[in-house]
Amino acid sequence: MTAFSELETEKMRDRVAQQLARSRARSTALTDAVDEHDLVRQHSKLMSPLVWDFAHIGNQEELWLVRDVGGREPVREDIDNMYDAFQHPRADRPALPLLSPVETRSYVREVRDKVMDVLASTPLEGRKLVENAFAFGMIVQHEQQHNETMLATHQLRTGDPVLHAPLPPAPPGPVINREILVPAGPFTMGTSVEPWALDNERPAHQVHVDAFVIDKYPVTNAMYLEFVTSGGYDQQQWWSEEGWAYRQKANLAAPRFWVRDGDRWLRNGFGAVEPLVLDEPVVHVCFYEAEAFAAWAGKRLPTEAEWEKAARFDPDTGRSRRYPWGDEDPGPEHANLGQAHLRPARIGAYPHGESAFGVAQMIGDVWEWTSSDFHAYPGFVAFPYREYSEVFFGPDYKMLRGGSFGADAAACRGTFRNWDYPIRRQIFSGFRLARDPRPDELR
Structure with missing residues (x-):
């Protein structure tokens, strides 16, 4: 248990208030960008109507902060079941008697007003749920995670573009996607000290990793285009048995949102169709596509x-950093995060974000598929509820790391773990390559 001075507590309250306001501004922008028809319709069976996501954000905030932390009377107890993600699959949610856009906006405002009163009056100590303002941080992260989901819904909608953002920074100079050898040895994986880390990131533990070679940058559109044009989607030899079955079932021929135009490929990004930017990381590929490309590339x-380890371990100090570049929070010089740009940045754009090994763009741009299933760390304890992580453990889900241009810094760090089904392509997912070292590289 941590005891805070009055000044430290007020600083923490100010930080929470800023994060709550920032996440709500993003939710509001994503929902105000479209009319009521677009808010209530389902743009894909993979996704909820935008209005469901917004009301769900408010309902979770009410459950945890108003009722649990604050001990206040419910605002809308009658809607709890309707906005319980485990009770209603996404495909079924449009048929529910959802709150209208006007009702939703009114509801989330009322909940937030009560939350700010709870924040001002709640001692941030004495209960595990409120230590270091954990419950508030959990809700900030929950809202930002749904903001990324809503951004993915925007990508799936049809019609003229409604979201706009400046281009990411350009690389400051020539870029070479070289390989980097990471020596064998132990490192500290996960965290026991990050205040708002979620249960699946905990606890910190030692892991021995054999030597491996990893690419400095994620796989780019240019690299992936070679796989497409060489017939990689038609050659079963590169695909796992499960991957080939899904490739045939879904008739995969290219990353999602690539558009064939005669002999060239374009990409549809939030309603704007344009030529591929060849040195951007490829995005909207599923695990099976990433796995097949890796096999094709040897x-x-x-x-x-x-x-x-490539992202966090510093061989000079023997410790694991919070982020690849160090312990300081992400800035615009470090990573492409928070929907500041509506696309991945070209490789080489963030030299200040490199890890101690020199591996680049490991935070932001695209979630990166790994070969691992979702599992608990040794000593895992579900907190504050089993349904956040524990019910998903097992071989059905593959791990993604690093965050995307749609992930927010509050919900993305060196220890943050994301997971999804290996068939998912609507998410902002890409990958980078690794390999075992040759004997001559270990001398």
């Missing part, structure tokens, strides 16, 4: 432990 996907 390499493999990194394990989750390899990915985290």
Whole structure:
């Protein structure tokens, strides 16, 4: 248990208030960008209507902060079941008697007003749930995770573009996607000290990782285009048995949102169709596509432990950093995060974000598929509820690491773990390659 001075507590409250306001501004922008028809319709059976996501954000905030932390009377107890993600699959949610856009906006405002009163009056100590303002941080992350989901829904909608953002920074100079050898040895994986780390990131533990080689940058559109044009989607030899079965069932021929135009490929990004930017990381590929490309390239996907060691371990100090570049929070010079740009940045754009080994763009741009299944760390304890992580453990889900241009810094760090089905392509997912070292590289 941590005891805070009055000044430290007020600083923490100010930080929470800023994060809550920032996440709500993003939710509001994503929902205000479209009309009521677009808010209530389902743009894909893979996704909820945008209005469901927004009301669900408010409902989770009410459950945890108003009722649990604050001990206040419910605002809308009658809607709890309707906005319980485990009770209603996404495909079924449009048929529910959802709150209208007007009702939703009114509801989330009322909940937030009560939350700010709870924040001002709640001692941030004495219960595990409120230590270091954990419950508030959990809700900030929950809202930002749904903001990324809503951004993916925007990518799936049809019609003229409604979201706009400046281009990411350009690389400051020539870029070479070289390989980097990470020596064998132990490192500290996960965390026991990050205040808002979620249960599946905990606890910190030692993991021995054999030597491996990893690419400095993620796989680019240019690299992936070679796989497409060489017939990689038609050659079963590169695909796992499960991957080939899904490739045939789904008739995969290219990354999602690539558009064939005669002999060239374009990409549809939030309603704007344009030529591929060849040195951007490829995005919207599923695990099976990443796995097949890696086989075609004579390499493999990194394990989750390899990915985290390449991202966090500092061989000079022997410790694991919070982020690849160090312990300071992400800035615009470090990574492409938070929907600041509506696309991955070209490789080489963030030299200040490199890890101690020199591996680049491991945070932001695209979630990176790894070869690992989702599992608990040794000593895992579900907190504050089993349904956040524990019910998903097992071989059905593959791990993604690093965050995307749609992930927010509050919900993305060196230890943050994301997972999804290996068939998912609507998410902002890409990958980088790894391989076992040759004997001559270990001398």
